[in-house]
Amino acid sequence: MIESLINDDRAELVQAAKRAAPVVLSTRIRLARNLVGAPFPERADVLQRRDVLTRCTDQLSALPQMSKGTFLDIADLTALEKQVLVERHLISRELCDGEEGTGVYINKGQTCSVMINEEDHLRIQFLKTGFNLKSVWKQIDAFDSELEKTIDVAFSPDFGYLTACPTNLGTGLRASVMMHLPGLVISGQMERVIRAVGQLGITVRGLFGEGSDASGHIFQISNQQTLGESEAEILERLANVLKTIIDHELNARCKYLEENRAKMLDQIGRASGVLKNTHVISSDEALNLLSFIRLAVDFGMLPESSRADVDRLVIECQPGHVQYAAHEGIEPDARDIARANKLREEFATLPALAFDKLEESE
Amino acid sequence: MAENLKCSICDKEATVHLTQIVNNKIHKVDLCESCAQKKGVTDPEGFSLADMLSKAPLAPTPGEAQEVCPNCGQGTADFRRTGRLGCSECFEVFQSLVLPVLEDMHAGTTHKGKVPTVALSRQSSKMQLKDLQDALSQAVVEEAYEDAAKYRDQIKAIKAAEELEVSPK
Numbered sequence: 001m002i003e004s005l006i007n008d009d010r011a012e013l014v015q016a017a018k019r020a021a022p023v024v025l026s027t028r029i030r031l032a033r034n035l036v037g038a039p040f041p042e043r044a045d046v047l048q049r050r051d052v053l054t055r056c057t058d059q060l061s062a063l064p065q066m067s068k069g070t071f072l073d074i075a076d077l078t079a080l081e082k083q084v085l086v087e088r089h090l091i092s093r094e095l096c097d098g099e100e101g102t103g104v105y106i107n108k109g110q111t112c113s114v115m116i117n118e119e120d121h122l123r124i125q126f127l128k129t130g131f132n133l134k135s136v137w138k139q140i141d142a143f144d145s146e147l148e149k150t151i152d153v154a155f156s157p158d159f160g161y162l163t164a165c166p167t168n169l170g171t172g173l174r175a176s177v178m179m180h181l182p183g184l185v186i187s188g189q190m191e192r193v194i195r196a197v198g199q200l201g202i203t204v205r206g207l208f209g210e211g212s213d214a215s216g217h218i219f220q221i222s223n224q225q226t227l228g229e230s231e232a233e234i235l236e237r238l239a240n241v242l243k244t245i246i247d248h249e250l251n252a253r254c255k256y257l258e259e260n261r262a263k264m265l266d267q268i269g270r271a272s273g274v275l276k277n278t279h280v281i282s283s284d285e286a287l288n289l290l291s292f293i294r295l296a297v298d299f300g301m302l303p304e305s306s307r308a309d310v311d312r313l314v315i316e317c318q319p320g321h322v323q324y325a326a327h328e329g330i331e332p333d334a335r336d337i338a339r340a341n342k343l344r345e346e347f348a349t350l351p352a353l354a355f356d357k358l359e360e361s362e
Numbered sequence: 363m364a365e366n367l368k369c370s371i372c373d374k375e376a377t378v379h380l381t382q383i384v385n386n387k388i389h390k391v392d393l394c395e396s397c398a399q400k401k402g403v404t405d406p407e408g409f410s411l412a413d414m415l416s417k418a419p420l421a422p423t424p425g426e427a428q429e430v431c432p433n434c435g436q437g438t439a440d441f442r443r444t445g446r447l448g449c450s451e452c453f454e455v456f457q458s459l460v461l462p463v464l465e466d467m468h469a470g471t472t473h474k475g476k477v478p479t480v481a482l483s484r485q486s487s488k489m490q491l492k493d494l495q496d497a498l499s500q501a502v503v504e505e506a507y508e509d510a511a512k513y514r515d516q517i518k519a520i521k522a523a524e525e526l527e528v529s530p531k
Contacts, residue, residue, distance in 0.1 A: 034450060035450075036450050036485065037433065037449065037450060037451065038449065038450075039433075039434040039448055039449045040434075040446070040447065040448055040449055042444075042446065042448075043434050043435075043436060043448040043449065141476070144476075145478075145480070148478045148480050148481040149480050149481070151481070152481055152484065152485055153478050153481050154450030155477070155478050155481070155482065156453055156473075157473065157477075158471075158472055158473060159453055159460070159473060160473030160475060161473075161478075162447070162450045162453055163447075164446045164447055164448075165445065165446050165447075166445070166446075166447070166460055166463050166464060166467060167467060169464065169468070169473075170468065170473045170474075170475060171473075171475040171476065173475070201469065225467070225468045225469045226468065227464060227467075227468035227469065227470060227471065227472075227473060228468045228469035228470020228471060228472065228473075228474060229469045229470065229474055229475070230474045230475040230476075231475045231476055233474070234475075
């Protein structure tokens with residue numbers, strides 16, 4: 001069902017040619033939208049959900065942004081296929097449990113996905129690699145305006161866009177930026193950062209929402225509030241917080257390197273050594289080692305092009321992707337072997353770490 | 363939903379109802395007073411939506427008027443239990459219940475962002491059209507033909523304007 005999606009080597013988050021930025025992996029924005037009058041998905045019966053699904057897919061397929069896009073009915077997907085889509089951030093876990101009449105529309109480059117009958121009738125998402133709040137907003141805003149020409153969206157002047165949960169009222173906008181923060185984690189500052197930004201209405205979660213001890217030192221940072229501020233204000237406030245976090249992260253890296261130079265270089269060297277020679281590896285360990293390789297690129301010890309490879313492997317080392325690539329149901333043990341084989345193969349061609357480059361940069 | 367909800371932990375009657383968002387997913391918990399204390403849902407250290415919501419008056423107020431949304435059938439008790447609305451019309455019916463929740467949840471209680479102007483003008487012209495058509499039928503019944511002609515012209519004008527919008531530039 002999703003084979004062409006998975007094998008598309010130009011998919012935004014896993015393409016090899018893309019240049020990737022230090023610290024920020026990707027930017028996502030989603031908008032929650034509902035149709036006037038129709039009961040929200042949780043309240044709707046099967047017929048009502050099916051009706052909304054048909055109306056939405058009809059309009060979506062007419063949009064130029066969705067030409068050559070793919071529509072997937074959740075009922076037609078296997079559990080593994082759903083997991084792969086979650087790992088690619090194209091659908092949510094909640095959509096996986098969706099009852100009859102739920103689906104997702106994904107565009108050709110996998111930069112846009114529209115979930116239908118998740119918590120709201122429509123959850124529009126745009127994503128892009130790197131720190132790109134402004135350009136992603138521009139794209140999703142245009143898409144939303146286009147959709148509004150044919151779909152009667154539920155809106156009130158006071159509450160803004162009407163959503164099933166009051167937490168999404170107003171703009172219905174949630175911007176989420178994926179950040180690689182090894183410096184803050186290793187220096188033990190992450191808890192403090194999470195608490196500090198929390199007071200500003202900003203939430204920090206792990207790569208797949210598992211909290212503050214995220215594997216791979218990867219965190220999703222997003223706005224919590226959607227009402228009372230314009231989209232521009234929300235995004236600017238988030239951007240300012242993110243810039244501060246980036247500064248803190250870079251400072252933490254420098255300071256750690258100054259004080260624990262040998263330890264840092266050792267961790268990077270060991271990561272490279274293990275990835276080149278591993279025969280059995282869990283997804284958590286793989287993510288943590290990949291984190292040190294990404295750090296090595298940021299330090300100038302590896303070519304810039306390796307960064308995009310690391311970002312791709314972060315996704316391809318997830319359990320669903322490993323299992324999907326194996327073309328058969330494999331046990332977790334075999335999965336760890338398959339993952340190791342893949343990593344060994346990928347890292348066989350990794351250039352030697354330029355430890356001397358680090359000396360120069362100081 | 364007439365029966366009282368039981369505590370998710372100990373089966374006593376639940377008086378604390380929490381909605382927490384984790385990974386964009388809503389988690390709902392119903393707890394009795396003592397389990398809520400034990401679980402530390404009011405822990406000031408843990409920043410979470412559950413915290414903010416626990417301050418909001420989600421727990422049912424005794425003797426509260428029970429409204430029902432005429433469009434989707436959601437009742438006051440449903441909103442108190444789930445913290446969610448059933449359809450776009452619910453916001454009119456439950457406005458007075460939603461507003462206090464928003465104060466603790468968001469930066470403000472009034473929308474300041476994007477307005478779907480195209481969709482709104484289409485919706486309002488649809489309503490206008492319906493009103494005019496009703497008036498027209500009424501005028502015909504009452505044999506007020508001058509009024510009828512006026513309504514017919516107005517209907518024509520609105521439809522012509524719509525055609526213009528839909529047709530490609």
